[in-house]
Amino acid sequence: MPEEARWSTIASAAHTPEIGTVINTAMRAIEAENKTLKNVLPKNYASPDLDKRVLGDVVDIFTNNIDMSDTEESEDLLGRTYEYCIAQFAEKEGIGGSEFYTPSSVVKTLVSILRPFDNCRVYEIKVQSLIQFSDSLAA
16 A cells, blocks of 8 residues: 555645545556556545545544554455444444345445456355345445
8 A cells, every 4th residue: 555545645645635635646646557447536625515524523533433543465455444434334224234234225235346357246244144236236
């Protein structure tokens, strides 16, 4: 991971007016290192319409609640982030973890990120169930 894209770099700029530019730079650096991501990652965090205090607060949420330190390649940082967000959503809705189902919009986003091939199956390990999707979901 390029230095400018590491979480420590982003977190150190969380409460500066440049946080949006720092995140945009991180996205560009990630794309430069991973050609398959070219023009995929959002780079609109420096937009004047985006409140930089709120953006810094979001960075803080992840910094304080999820271990975003340098991880081994085998660790699932995306999965841990997803689990955290879903748990927070379920808590806010007053739903127990075993009663919560992943919303279809989240499933569509995950399928879009994972880009599974034909006849591929994606399992949600926590509840050991198959996340069903079709070509229409992936589109």
